[in-house]
Amino acid sequence: MDFKWVKNHLEKTSASSNDTDSTPLATFEPLIKSGLKVDLVERGRVICSMKVPPRLLNADGLLHGGATAALVDVVGGVVIPTINNATSSGVSMEINVSYLDSAYVGDEIEIEAKTLRVGKVVAVSTVEFRNRKTGNIFAQGRHTKYLVVSSKL
Amino acid sequence: MDFKWVKNHLEKTSASSNDTDSTPLATFEPLIKSGLKVDLVERGRVICSMKVPPRLLNADGLLHGGATAALVDVVGGVVIPTINNATSSGVSMEINVSYLDSAYVGDEIEIEAKTLRVGKVVAVSTVEFRNRKTGNIFAQGRHTKYLVVSSKL
Amino acid sequence: MDFKWVKNHLEKTSASSNDTDSTPLATFEPLIKSGLKVDLVERGRVICSMKVPPRLLNADGLLHGGATAALVDVVGGVVIPTINNATSSGVSMEINVSYLDSAYVGDEIEIEAKTLRVGKVVAVSTVEFRNRKTGNIFAQGRHTKYLVVSSKL
Amino acid sequence: MDFKWVKNHLEKTSASSNDTDSTPLATFEPLIKSGLKVDLVERGRVICSMKVPPRLLNADGLLHGGATAALVDVVGGVVIPTINNATSSGVSMEINVSYLDSAYVGDEIEIEAKTLRVGKVVAVSTVEFRNRKTGNIFAQGRHTKYLVVSSKL
Numbered sequence: 001m002d003f004k005w006v007k008n009h010l011e012k013t014s015a016s017s018n019d020t021d022s023t024p025l026a027t028f029e030p031l032i033k034s035g036l037k038v039d040l041v042e043r044g045r046v047i048c049s050m051k052v053p054p055r056l057l058n059a060d061g062l063l064h065g066g067a068t069a070a071l072v073d074v075v076g077g078v079v080i081p082t083i084n085n086a087t088s089s090g091v092s093m094e095i096n097v098s099y100l101d102s103a104y105v106g107d108e109i110e111i112e113a114k115t116l117r118v119g120k121v122v123a124v125s126t127v128e129f130r131n132r133k134t135g136n137i138f139a140q141g142r143h144t145k146y147l148v149v150s151s152k153l
Numbered sequence: 154m155d156f157k158w159v160k161n162h163l164e165k166t167s168a169s170s171n172d173t174d175s176t177p178l179a180t181f182e183p184l185i186k187s188g189l190k191v192d193l194v195e196r197g198r199v200i201c202s203m204k205v206p207p208r209l210l211n212a213d214g215l216l217h218g219g220a221t222a223a224l225v226d227v228v229g230g231v232v233i234p235t236i237n238n239a240t241s242s243g244v245s246m247e248i249n250v251s252y253l254d255s256a257y258v259g260d261e262i263e264i265e266a267k268t269l270r271v272g273k274v275v276a277v278s279t280v281e282f283r284n285r286k287t288g289n290i291f292a293q294g295r296h297t298k299y300l301v302v303s304s305k306l
Numbered sequence: 307m308d309f310k311w312v313k314n315h316l317e318k319t320s321a322s323s324n325d326t327d328s329t330p331l332a333t334f335e336p337l338i339k340s341g342l343k344v345d346l347v348e349r350g351r352v353i354c355s356m357k358v359p360p361r362l363l364n365a366d367g368l369l370h371g372g373a374t375a376a377l378v379d380v381v382g383g384v385v386i387p388t389i390n391n392a393t394s395s396g397v398s399m400e401i402n403v404s405y406l407d408s409a410y411v412g413d414e415i416e417i418e419a420k421t422l423r424v425g426k427v428v429a430v431s432t433v434e435f436r437n438r439k440t441g442n443i444f445a446q447g448r449h450t451k452y453l454v455v456s457s458k459l
Numbered sequence: 460m461d462f463k464w465v466k467n468h469l470e471k472t473s474a475s476s477n478d479t480d481s482t483p484l485a486t487f488e489p490l491i492k493s494g495l496k497v498d499l500v501e502r503g504r505v506i507c508s509m510k511v512p513p514r515l516l517n518a519d520g521l522l523h524g525g526a527t528a529a530l531v532d533v534v535g536g537v538v539i540p541t542i543n544n545a546t547s548s549g550v551s552m553e554i555n556v557s558y559l560d561s562a563y564v565g566d567e568i569e570i571e572a573k574t575l576r577v578g579k580v581v582a583v584s585t586v587e588f589r590n591r592k593t594g595n596i597f598a599q600g601r602h603t604k605y606l607v608v609s610s611k612l
Contacts, residue, residue: 026207026208026209026210026211026212027184027208028184028209028210028217028219028220029211029217029219031180031181031184032219054179055179055181056179056181057179057181058179058181058182059182060244062244064179064181064182064223065223065244065245065248066181066182066219066220066222066223066224066226066227067181067219067223069219069222069223069225069248069250070217070218070219070220070222070223071219072219073217073218073219073222074219091213091215091252091255092218092252093252094249094251094252095218095222095250095252096247096248096250097247097248097249098246098247099244099245099246099247099248102244
């Protein structure tokens with residue numbers, strides 16, 4: 001697995017990408033992913049970075065907790081194919097996030113996803129959010145996915 | 154506490170609302186909340202409904218797991234002031250969601266938030282997502298908030 | 307499903323029970339379950355009660371958080387066969403618990419487990435702990451189990 | 460902070476320790492901790508090891524999920540004073556565990572707790588369980604504690 005598949009999934013968010021073509025009205029995932037840059041892809045590990053954008057702020061001017069959870073979903077899912085080479089990362093079974101500190105607009109943040117387990121049926125990854133300047137971990141989450149999409153859960 | 158404060162927080166998402174005035178570029182929360190209708194507000198309980206909109210779909214055409222998590226954040230937060238009459242619902246400490254089934258575009262869904270505990274420092278609520286037609290629970294989450302925003306966590 | 311299977315699993319903890327016969331040295335589950343009384347079993351729901359025993363206290367004289375988590379495991383598992391009639395409740399994939407208040411030695415507590423979903427592969431239940439006298443919820447958790455024990459996760 | 464406080468808390472489980480003196484009937488924590496060996500203590504990190512004992516098995520002969528959760532509580536709590544030098548690690552607010560694989564009786568396991576955040580009011584740690592021989596992570600959890608025990612939550 002090289003950078004390409006992961007980059008394609010995380011960085012391509014424009015209207016011309018395949019994802020948004022096939023579901024033309026979907027704006028949620030592009031909203032979350034826009035600005036994400038893939039810095040590292042290796043077996044079981046993906047590191048992305050982004051500058052906290054105004055569009056993901058809450059009413060207090062901080063990165064919205066719901067946006068952080070959505071990033072756990074997106075980045076925690078994309079790391080799974082680095083192990084099993086699947087073309088899908090399955091469906092979400094469980095997501096949890098601990099919020100440790102605030103992230104402010106313009107902060108350079110780093111999101112590191114690691115697989116904890118990729119089985120035939122279930123995969124689990126951990127996702128850590130760090131402030132690039134301070135090195136401070138400001139959120140950590142876990143993401144469990146069910147991989148066998150074709151069959152019934 | 155009557156419907157007003159909760160309705161104002163959940164249903165007012167246009168550019169003329171106070172929230173979006175103060176942070177003019179924020180589009181995340183309006184994106185999540187647009188279309189939410191508050192059906193019940195009572196002490197410790199809020200029920201909302203919405204029709205799953207195309208803008209919250211994932212690439213498979215289902216309600217995005219990240220959007221569900223964001224709804225846990227938003228609806229799980231707004232139920233807290235029905236107990237303590239605070240004008241803020243604090244900052245998120247922890248969110249978790251179990252995804253039990255899919256929700257499709259156009260499905261009428263019901264989101265019920267109940268407080269489990271509202272203390273002076275910490276509040277916890279549970280949020281359940283049901284399909285209105287089938288009564289099926291398709292997601293359940295919990296949301297822990299830290300209430301004393303002025304002081305250090 | 308009547309009371310029998312559930313009662314047998316939760317209330318039989320003596321050395322003469324089948325479970326402890328087959329693994330004679332295991333003392334953990336009997337330690338957790340001893341004193342549990344099954345009050346209700348119906349499709350998708352089990353209610354048990356117990357008096358908080360000295361053996362499950364922490365150093366502060368309160369019900370140990372680890373014991374509460376173990377009760378989520380035990381009671382959250384036993385409710386699954388009320389739906390699928392399986393003779394095993396599978397293996398744990400995920401457990402989470404929010405601790406809302408303390409429980410003191412001698413407190414009469416009620417533990418209610420409900421299934422959120424029982425599929426062919428995965429089951430999820432929710433477990434709520436209440437003080438019988440005050441009605442106060444002092445803990446709530448969720449338990450996800452993988453049901454197909456014979457195959458690889 | 461040197462090894463002493465942590466060793467004392469994790470390794471002293473006999474009847475002559477202070478903890479069990481003050482709550483003479485408590486058997487839960489000694490049951491969990493007996494056999495734990497502290498291998499490393501540094502600022503924000505504790506590594507322990509243990510051989511999976513028969514007393515912590517479930518009916519299938521594997522390390523009980525409830526015992527794993529209790530170890531998250533115990534080891535995830537004891538790492539907090541390595542940062543704030545408190546003599547108490549507070550009360551549990553939330554525990555979650557993902558179970559990734561089984562641990563068998565006699566397996567040498569390693570439990571690593573790291574602090575994610577230690578504030579004035581709240582602390583969060585992560586706890587990872589590894590099989591010493593294979594290096595395999597078989598469980599991972601998070602533990603949130605409320606530190607200000609004297610005041611109301």
